[in-house]
Amino acid sequence: xxxxLMKGNEAVCEAAIRAGCRYFFGYPITPQNExxxxxxxxxxxxxxxxxxxxxxxxxxxxxxxxxxxxGRVMTSSSxxxxxxxxxxxSYIAGAELPCVIVNMMRGGPGLGSIQPGQAxxxxxxxxxxxxxxxxxxxxxxxxxxxxxxxxEAFDIADLYRIPVLVLGDGMIGQMMEAVEFxxxxxxxxxDKDWITDGTKEIRQPRIINSLYLDPDxxxxxxxxxxxxxxxxxxxxVRFETQGLENAEVVCVAYGTTSRVVKNAIEExxxxxxxxxxxxxxxxxxxxxxxxxxxxxxxxxxxxxxxxMGQMIDDVKIxxxxxxxxxxxxxxxxxxxxxxxxxxxxxxxxxxx
Amino acid sequence: xxxxxxxxxxxxxxxxxxxxxxxxxNLAIAAAKSYQVVLAxxxxxxxxxxxxxxxxxxxxxxxxxxxxxxxxxxxxLPALTYNVIAKKNQENTRTIIDLxxxxxxxxxxxxxxxxIHLAEYxxxxxxxxxxxxxxxxxxxxxxxxxxxxxxxxxITGILNNTHLLKETTEEDVFRxxxxxxxxxxxxxxxxxGSFALxxxxxxxxxxKLQKPVWPIELHMREQWMS
Numbered sequence: 001x002x003x004x005l006m007k008g009n010e011a012v013c014e015a016a017i018r019a020g021c022r023y024f025f026g027y028p029i030t031p032q033n034e035x036x037x038x039x040x041x042x043x044x045x046x047x048x049x050x051x052x053x054x055x056x057x058x059x060x061x062x063x064x065x066x067x068x069x070x071g072r073v074m075t076s077s078s079x080x081x082x083x084x085x086x087x088x089x090s091y092i093a094g095a096e097l098p099c100v101i102v103n104m105m106r107g108g109p110g111l112g113s114i115q116p117g118q119a120x121x122x123x124x125x126x127x128x129x130x131x132x133x134x135x136x137x138x139x140x141x142x143x144x145x146x147x148x149x150x151x152e153a154f155d156i157a158d159l160y161r162i163p164v165l166v167l168g169d170g171m172i173g174q175m176m177e178a179v180e181f182x183x184x185x186x187x188x189x190x191d192k193d194w195i196t197d198g199t200k201e202i203r204q205p206r207i208i209n210s211l212y213l214d215p216d217x218x219x220x221x222x223x224x225x226x227x228x229x230x231x232x233x234x235x236x237v238r239f240e241t242q243g244l245e246n247a248e249v250v251c252v253a254y255g256t257t258s259r260v261v262k263n264a265i266e267e268x269x270x271x272x273x274x275x276x277x278x279x280x281x282x283x284x285x286x287x288x289x290x291x292x293x294x295x296x297x298x299x300x301x302x303x304x305x306x307x308m309g310q311m312i313d314d315v316k317i318x319x320x321x322x323x324x325x326x327x328x329x330x331x332x333x334x335x336x337x338x339x340x341x342x343x344x345x346x347x348x349x350x351x352x
Numbered sequence: 353x354x355x356x357x358x359x360x361x362x363x364x365x366x367x368x369x370x371x372x373x374x375x376x377x378n379l380a381i382a383a384a385k386s387y388q389v390v391l392a393x394x395x396x397x398x399x400x401x402x403x404x405x406x407x408x409x410x411x412x413x414x415x416x417x418x419x420x421x422x423x424x425x426x427x428x429l430p431a432l433t434y435n436v437i438a439k440k441n442q443e444n445t446r447t448i449i450d451l452x453x454x455x456x457x458x459x460x461x462x463x464x465x466x467x468i469h470l471a472e473y474x475x476x477x478x479x480x481x482x483x484x485x486x487x488x489x490x491x492x493x494x495x496x497x498x499x500x501x502x503x504x505x506x507i508t509g510i511l512n513n514t515h516l517l518k519e520t521t522e523e524d525v526f527r528x529x530x531x532x533x534x535x536x537x538x539x540x541x542x543x544x545g546s547f548a549l550x551x552x553x554x555x556x557x558x559x560k561l562q563k564p565v566w567p568i569e570l571h572m573r574e575q576w577m578s
Contacts, residue, residue: 003519004482004484004487005369005480005482005483005515005516006483007369010484115400170400171400174401175400176517177517178516178517259576259577260576262576263575335574338576
């Protein structure tokens with residue numbers, strides 16, 4: 001066993017380095033400051049580049065340039081900083097470039113607070129920038145899972161030429177857990193025959209752009225992106241289910257909140273109340289098919305979020321009106337509690 | 353554990369992840385059995401999991417918690433009222449200071465260093481060799497130097513808190529002991545003992561080791577985190 005104790009923010013960096021990431025551009029913001037701090041130390045030791053940009057806008061555009069030149073690149077931020085990055089993410093998605101972005105969410109809107117939050121669900125899954133685009137969103141619930149997903153994220157980004165967002169929250173970023181860095185199974189990746197690394201006078205120049213002035217050309221580009229999104233939806237959905245069989249209520253929760261829910265489920269089980277959980281690991285593509293596994297005994301769904309209720313929209317879409325969908329959440333930097341989950345479940349059951 | 357708060361002022365420092373805040377809280381609770389206890393949270397490095405958050409849990413033990421947050425917010429004024437240091441002169445009082453995780457955090461002590469005599473304080477370095485930065489003797493020594501330079505104070509004891517949270521094994525604690533003993537030999541700073549969760553501590557204390565393995569309780573982690 002080769003486990004070390006690491007803070008989430010440090011572990012995500014170590015995972016990126018081990019996955020071959022050699023360029024990091026970022027701008028400090030709590031609660032993810034250990035990411036640029038760690039990268040500033042480790043990137044030079046690994047022959048890579050760490051650059052503290054003058055702003056989040058600059059950082060994401062540096063990512064745009066560096067992935068365009070063929071590098072494995074990461075940036076990170078927290079909620080308000082992610083808002084600033086959205087324009088760049090839209091450009092990167094439009095130009096079909098691969099990169100990995102980490103968001104350790106905090107309370108919002110606006111500057112909000114430095115405590116944890118999950119209120120960037122809409123921003124993350126609905127395209128925070130302009131235009132018809134999507135990007136993959138991983139929502140790890142432990143530091144080990146964040147490490148594993150981040151190591152894979154670079155390959156997945158390359159495979160589909162799409163940004164991958166690793167969506168944690170301040171809690172995942174700040175807490176410590178034992179982690180192990182396992183080597184991942186390499187997947188076959190297409191040649192990067194699109195990078196702008198110099199013609200060397202033997203080929204035509206390549207252009208990376210997201211501008212299509214001819215409507216027909218842009219429409220063709222939109223259709224191509226849509227086809228790619230459909231492919232990702234058919235192949236990259238990830239989720240975990242637990243205790244769906246005979247469950248009276250099924251909770252839906254991701255990331256940190258799913259751990260609170262699991263804790264409540266254990267306590268409810270001791271009281272003889274059977275509750276299951278669907279934990280989306282990819283928020284986009286959303287695991288619609290997980291809802292087909294819900295058993296006939298289930299009377300209602302309960303979405304639990306560290307927000308005022310955002311994923312609940314996707315839960316309603318996925319449930320296709322088969323069950324009433326309830327909500328329990330806390331926001332403002334407060335974390336939902338196992339007691340709160342238990343009370344909500346009991347209220348649903350009492351109300352029939 | 354009582355030997356750790358014999359002097360009026362006990363300052364706990366260590367890299368984040370060393371578990372220094374848990375140790376500070378555990379010491380405060382233990383000391384409160386015989387003394388008036390003030391727990392001063394001088395950790396301005398970490399924005400999360402700070403001892404001041406445990407205010408409610410510490411109430412029944414009559415531990416007074418002092419932090420530098422403004423109006424109970426996450427805003428920070430990196431200064432403590434001089435009261436904290438003044439309390440050291442009060443009879444039957446023990447002040448335990450939870451000091452920030454590295455050289456930058458330790459700097460908070462430098463402004464008080466002139467008014468504290470060596471006879472009045474202990475400054476303990478908490479070591480977790482499962483943290484990448486303090487995996488080897490060299491890392492711990494580097495850390496020690498930076499804390500001493502920035503705080504303008506001398507470390508007076510080394511505490512082994514090598515752990516992987518609830519996954520900690522005996523082997524972890526022993527590995528930590530070995531490195532702490534190496535650091536102790538090189539620096540002439542005494543290695544005082546180790547900490548482990550209660551079951552592990554009990555199991556290890558049966559072995560008649562040279563140095564104690566004190567039991568520690570986790571107050572900072574929410575139940576759902578395990």
